[in-house]
Amino acid sequence: MSVLIFVELDNGSVKKTSLEAVAYGAEVAKLTGTTATVLALGAAETSALEQTGNFGATKVLHVSDEKLSHENSLAYADVLAQAVQQENSKVIIISKSGLGDAVAARASAKLKAGIVSGVTELPVIDNGFSVKRSIYTGKAFSTVEVKSDIKILVVKKNAIEALEGTGIAKIESFTPTLRDSDFLASVGQIEKASSELSLTEADIIVSGGRGMKGPDNWQPLLDFAHALGAATGCSKPVSDLDWRPHHEHIGQTGIKVAPNLYIACGISGAIQHLAGVNGSKYIVVINKDPEAPFFKAADYGIVGDIFDVLPKLTKAVQDLK
Amino acid sequence: MKILVCITNVPDTTAKITFTDNDTKLNKAGVQFIIGPYDDYALARAVELKEQLGGSVTVLHVGEAEADPQIRKALAIGADDAIRINADPVDSYFTAAQIAHIASENKYDLILMGRESIDFNSGVVHGLVGEMLGIPSYSPVMKLEISGTTATLAREIDGGKETLTAELPLVLGCQEPISEWKIPNMRGIMTARTKPLVVVEPVSVEEMTIPEQYSLPAPKGACRMIPASEAETLIKLLRTEAKVI
Ligand SMILES: Cc1cc2nc3c(=O)[nH]c(=O)nc-3n(C[C@H](O)[C@H](O)[C@H](O)COP(=O)(O)OP(=O)(O)OC[C@H]3O[C@@H](n4cnc5c(N)ncnc54)[C@H](O)[C@@H]3O)c2cc1C
């Protein structure tokens, strides 16, 4: 009956957003009087799997098959469905990402399970099972009653505060049946900037807009991001103009981020950009135009020239250390 | 090449969202509706592939008659015909079951969708439809070429992208830069009027989730302004007050 949490691995360790999902799953397990089991697929460090215990998991089902080390939502959903059957799980928790949504979707069709994507709070379980989710790209919320016997919740970043405690998760190896039909696609080139921090995982993001004025002016922003240990993002026109790579594009039609701190440099704050950042805990805006709409969505603001302000901020961060 | 493109009918990206009827319905007054921006990329690429390879593009929408102007727009952009499944979908499972039903009767080579709808942002309908039909699904796809019965696609993975080769049929969730949004021309608008738009009734689907109530985020407090000459103060506040660095 345990709550089953599907986690994503990155180089053998459990992604931070997935650890949040583990903490979320452990809370749901408490609410439903059961335990939290993690499902991890592909090569993984034993210590990384055990670490999920610190977030409340009591057991980890690990499928160490190397075939699963490459992202494959078809096979992952298949394995997840088999784990659900073995554990007789009624609630499945997955952290929101392109992969998470794909796995959730295919598992939902296999298990005839209701799916709620974009969950922002713990469920309310009294007479039924209802849960709050984000809709209209962060402009609103919807409370949804889940009727199906098996329920899949795809959880957004910061849905709960994931506090790390101490606990031991017992690792069990799990050997599902893998179907050849899930491995037919052949994978070509993989371009991954492995040194960069991923935007969806980052606690701090420094983002630049058209105010950066060209592809050659990013050094002050990169220096500031580096000093903070932050990931970098950009507005849509910036990636359209190829000043920055496409995977940095944040907003309604780009990546949606929810860091603890989002720092916007020379971005006007168009509603489509705000839609991608409205899950951030704190927003800082640096813009030379005091009327820039972004200030209305900000917690802290500086009216000034980015090229003048950024070096000062970088120095102030360096001085903290 | 038979292509099915699934489109949503959603509030414009600049729309202010409010609710009526005790927060159980979207307030549509004054809201302009559009084809979902990601669906628009899918449609544009479908039309290009048809021009290149021949075949047909069918657009499909699960929703009520209020979406007809957007469906006509898709026809004006270059789709050949349209199907509307006459229902107010309660959730992704319902929508996917309707799409899968139509697809199982018509044998499409490619089913293109947006990476996500901008009303529900679930990003799950393509995966659901793929699984219901027993064929692969990939998302978000940023590049798509077809040669014979083989698709070569580039999809976004966390922090990068990868290239995949897979056999048709496939279900794909699309995003830029797969293509560029197309604007209908005069000829397209004229011919769209006479292209077939078939309305069919939904098949019945088990109830999975029911939306109960909508709500809006708490209003944001005032922004604290720091003079540019004292920019360092910001860093202090982020450390001591917000405690985020
Ligand atoms: C359907 C649709 C979807 C869209 N999706 C997205 C999306 O996902 N993400 C997105 O970002 N946009 C999106 N857009 C575009 C959006 O509407 C805006 O055009 C875009 O966000 C503007 O980018 P920007 O703020 O970088 O540029 P601008 O609006 O040109 O703003 C530049 C800002 O920089 C400031 N500035 C200039 N020089 C300096 C300086 N030296 N120092 C300090 N400040 C300076 C200016 O005052 C200005 O506020 C979408 C649009 C549509 C129609």
Ligand SMILES: Nc1ncnc2c1ncn2[C@@H]1O[C@H](COP(=O)(O)O)[C@@H](O)[C@H]1O
């Ligand atoms: N009501 C609908 N009618 C047709 N297609 C839809 C509908 N809802 C979602 N889709 C398709 O599924 C994609 C993903 O939607 P979602 O899972 O809601 O984020 C959309 O971009 C559309 O292509």
